[in-house]
Amino acid sequence: MLGALNKIQIHMKCKLCYNDKELKNSHIIPEFFYKPLYDEKHRFNVIPLSEDQKFRYEQKGLRERLLCGDCENKLSKWEDYVRRIFYGGKEILITNGNPIKIEGIDYAKFKLFQLSLLWRASVSKLDFFKDVSLGPHEEKIRQMLLNEKPGSRFKYPCFFIMVLMEKNKVLDDFIYPPNTMKIEGHRTYRFIFGGGFWIYFVSSHTQMLNTSKISEFFLNEEGRLLIPLRPADKIEFFINLAKDVVKYNKHKNGP
Numbered sequence: 609m610l611g612a613l614n615k616i617q618i619h620m621k622c623k624l625c626y627n628d629k630e631l632k633n634s635h636i637i638p639e640f641f642y643k644p645l646y647d648e649k650h651r652f653n654v655i656p657l658s659e660d661q662k663f664r665y666e667q668k669g670l671r672e673r674l675l676c677g678d679c680e681n682k683l684s685k686w687e688d689y690v691r692r693i694f695y696g697g698k699e700i701l702i703t704n705g706n707p708i709k710i711e712g713i714d715y716a717k718f719k720l721f722q723l724s725l726l727w728r729a730s731v732s733k734l735d736f737f738k739d740v741s742l743g744p745h746e747e748k749i750r751q752m753l754l755n756e757k758p759g760s761r762f763k764y765p766c767f768f769i770m771v772l773m774e775k776n777k778v779l780d781d782f783i784y785p786p787n788t789m790k791i792e793g794h795r796t797y798r799f800i801f802g803g804g805f806w807i808y809f810v811s812s813h814t815q816m817l818n819t820s821k822i823s824e825f826f827l828n829e830e831g832r833l834l835i836p837l838r839p840a841d842k843i844e845f846f847i848n849l850a851k852d853v854v855k856y857n858k859h860k861n862g863p
């Protein structure tokens with residue numbers, strides 16, 4: 609009886625291709641980005657949103673039944689490509705400095721990976737992603753993913769800022785719920801994982817960003833990505849976070 613019930617629950621419409629198939633329990637943010645967070649017991653630390661929230665340990669990354677096996681495979685090919693750029697195994701030209709310059713990237717694979725993350729977060733019903741809601745852009749991005757059309761560099765562009773906690777030590781030990789804000793008049797969504805901020809521009813007039821200095825940091829069609837390095841103590845978010853953690857610890861330890 610219980611088995612039959614489980615079967616009903618996992619046969620649903622895939623969020624990407626709309627076929628009625630068995631849905632996989634997919635991750636939203638690929639697990640390789642959690643890796644630095646895992647302790648020896650395979651738990652990761654989720655930083656509290658506010659002083660009232662507890663530190664939570666989870667046995668696995670955040671998962672949800674969103675995609676059929678075919679769509680999951682499609683997305684995991686892009687993920688695998690990006691994983692090999694960031695975590696080794698991919699022959700690619702990286703020039704150190706600030707910004708870090710990466711050349712020879714497969715534009716379509718990398719861009720589709722970026723878009724797939726944003727889209728999954730929007731489709732997700734998990735509380736962690738509640739601030740990501742793309743409205744009409746969700747369907748536009750679904751079509752791009754389904755048809756494997758990455759669009760131009762100005763179509764839903766994203767830039768990545770690597771955060772330095774200390775000299776030469778990159779932030780690699782936490783993820784944080786994504787949130788939304790306006791930058792240069794555009795709606796953006798900020799994700800934190802894989803050592804820094806991923807900032808997505810989601811509006812219909814992002815072409816206007818071609819005159820902005822920010823656009824230097826968008827992955828371009830020639831496969832070049834510039835990644836600026838910023839010290840955490842120069843970023844307002846981390847200054848505020850440090851204050852929150854102090855407050856949280858005080859709260860936890862009583863008055």
Ligand SMILES: [Zn+2]
Nearest residue numbers: 622625676679
């Ligand atoms: Zn599907």
